[in-house]
Amino acid sequence: MSLIKGHGKVILVTVVATCVVFFLFLKVERFVDRTEFCTSCHSMTYNYEELKQSTHYGALGVNPKCTDSHVPDHLLGEIQAHVIDGLRSIIGEMRLDLSTIEKFDQHRPEMAHNARMRLKSWNSATCRRCHKNPQPSAAAAMAAHKKMETEGATCIDCHQNLVHKAVPEEDLNAGLREGKIVLKPEKKE
Secondary structure, eight states: OOHHHHHHHHHHHHHHHHHHHHHHHHHHHHHHHHHHHTTTTHHHHHHHHHHHSSTTTTTTGOOOOOHHHOOOSSSHHHHHHHHHHHHHHHHHHHSSSSSSSSHHHHHHHHHHHHHHHHHTTTTTHHHHHSSSSSSOHHHHHHHHHHHHHHSOHHHHHHHHHHSSSOOOOOOOHHHHHSOOOBBBOOOOO
């Protein structure tokens, strides 16, 4: 008690300052959590236009934001995604010429790989936010969903190229093991 009495002002100032900093931090986090912020970089407007043309946009009366798919919904995950992915995007904007869709497409496979690996690391939590209990009707789809339980697969392992322009699909488990992009074998028709 004597410690508190002797340092009461310091403790009070520290508590108030911590609350103010935390409040400001939350405000910044909410600001960068908006699609308008994501698309303030010209190159992200390509992805946003693709989203608006996808079956995900308008489905069930909802227009998802970029962060609905690319940022998990817990504070630590949000911070980590905005810092890691945000810095990667900013550096990419400065380092690469993404001024046209054609130039953007040259780097699309690497960007898709990064996004897929993030989703994989989150166990596709952003997918599961909306798709809570998928019930596939086809036998092949049911078997594939069973793999999620037995082989460590997650939504993004099978559901690639749903929203954005298609790039070659990856074997994400092999990519994790080998530390590089491993493409799925092409399907024979």
